[in-house]
Amino acid sequence: MLTVLAAAALALSSSLLAQDRPQSLRGATPITGTTKVDQHQRGPDQGPIPRDYVQQPPLIPHKIDEYRIDLNFNKCMDCHAWSKAKEAGATKVSLTHFRDQASGAELANISPSRYFCNQCHVPQVEAKPLVGNSFKPVDALAQPGRK
Amino acid sequence: MAQDRHNKGLIGRLWTMLMRIGPWTALGLFAAGIVFWGGFNWTLELTNTETFCISCHEMQENVYKEYRDTVHYQNRTGVRATCPDCHVPKEWIFKIARKVQATNELWHHFMGTIDTPEKFRAKRGVLAQHEWARMKANDSRECRNCHAYGYMDYSKQARRANQAHPKGFDEGKTCIDCHKGVAHRLPPTEQNIGAPKKAAKLETR
Numbered sequence: 001m002l003t004v005l006a007a008a009a010l011a012l013s014s015s016l017l018a019q020d021r022p023q024s025l026r027g028a029t030p031i032t033g034t035t036k037v038d039q040h041q042r043g044p045d046q047g048p049i050p051r052d053y054v055q056q057p058p059l060i061p062h063k064i065d066e067y068r069i070d071l072n073f074n075k076c077m078d079c080h081a082w083s084k085a086k087e088a089g090a091t092k093v094s095l096t097h098f099r100d101q102a103s104g105a106e107l108a109n110i111s112p113s114r115y116f117c118n119q120c121h122v123p124q125v126e127a128k129p130l131v132g133n134s135f136k137p138v139d140a141l142a143q144p145g146r147k
Numbered sequence: 148m149a150q151d152r153h154n155k156g157l158i159g160r161l162w163t164m165l166m167r168i169g170p171w172t173a174l175g176l177f178a179a180g181i182v183f184w185g186g187f188n189w190t191l192e193l194t195n196t197e198t199f200c201i202s203c204h205e206m207q208e209n210v211y212k213e214y215r216d217t218v219h220y221q222n223r224t225g226v227r228a229t230c231p232d233c234h235v236p237k238e239w240i241f242k243i244a245r246k247v248q249a250t251n252e253l254w255h256h257f258m259g260t261i262d263t264p265e266k267f268r269a270k271r272g273v274l275a276q277h278e279w280a281r282m283k284a285n286d287s288r289e290c291r292n293c294h295a296y297g298y299m300d301y302s303k304q305a306r307r308a309n310q311a312h313p314k315g316f317d318e319g320k321t322c323i324d325c326h327k328g329v330a331h332r333l334p335p336t337e338q339n340i341g342a343p344k345k346a347a348k349l350e351t352r
Contacts, residue, residue: 045306062307066217073333077340089310112341 040125048091049124052137057120058091064123069116076117077110191246200230203256209267213331233289233330234278241288272334279323287322294322 029035045062067075079088097114098107136142165173193199201211211230214220219228236242261267261274282289296316301309315325327333335344 063305068332070332072335073328074338074340077338081338110340115341
């Protein structure tokens with residue numbers, strides 16, 4: 001009787017555990033298998049996308065496939081660096097990116113803490129939002145004709 | 148007599164020569180010529196495949212792995228560019244010239260100049276500069292074997308491409324001026340981000 005109970009408790013707790021455990025993006029597919037490909041089409045490149053709040057990192061309005069950021073070379077800087085932006089027709093990297101976030105000091109170069117642009121700046125796909133939200137931009141950023 | 152010989156002309160002289168060595172020998176020589184020529188070109192073609200390029204570990208371990216992440220290896224339509232498509236000229240005369248140069252690379256292979264990832268990394272800047280200089284000098288001929296700017300439909304290109312291309316070509320720029328690192332990772336480059344890099348300031352686009 002006791003062993004049966006223990007087994008049941010074990011089964012219950014392990015099923016609970018399985019639920020608690022964070023799910024990887026691959027879901028339950030083992031590493032040797034292939035997952036279903038998401039059918040997300042990227043929209044065409046566009047001009048700057050309006051921002052929804054003042055401190056928002058602007059969304060990336062163009063494709064970034066194969067734009068590598070590694071120890072040797074940061075592809076984003078190839079167009080967004082202050083020295084390249086004009087010729088590329090791109091927005092200069094924000095002035096705030098020169099500030100050392102720990103000490104607040106202004107640096108001569110862009111802060112290394114901003115090296116991985118994709119931590120904060122992300123491209124967009126044409127997809128239905130997974131969850132709805134009722135966020136509204138402040139009046140100062142409200143765009144006529146935009147929800 | 149001397150007058151006579153002069154009058155015979157090239158064909159006549161060739162004929163006399165042929166008669167002297169005998170038609171069978173001549174035919175044999177002709178056949179041997181074809182075999183040698185074919186064999187030469189065949190060997191040349193053998194060394195002109197992706198399999199050959201990555202048969203040495205220098206390439207297999209470094210550039211090939213990186214290239215596999217790029218659009219020229221795998222893409223929507225399955226049309227590919229392999230190592231020789233970008234690195235070996237198509238026209239025979241340029242091809243021979245490049246192959247003669249390549250014997251120097253063989254020397255370095257046996258010397259082990261870049262036989263570890265570390266040595267390769269240290270040498271990468273120099274190697275890349277050589278390829279850039281070569282492509283700059285020939286107006287990116289190997290890229291243009293597949294991509295002809297005369298046939299680019301700007302109305303179908305993405306926004307940034309259709310602004311950069313007409314302007315760039317008008318200014319006499321060539322593909323490699325703007326498209327460095329299409330198939331491989333780039334060597335250390337100073338970009339005014341973080342600590343200064345110990346490397347030459349490479350000009351990309």
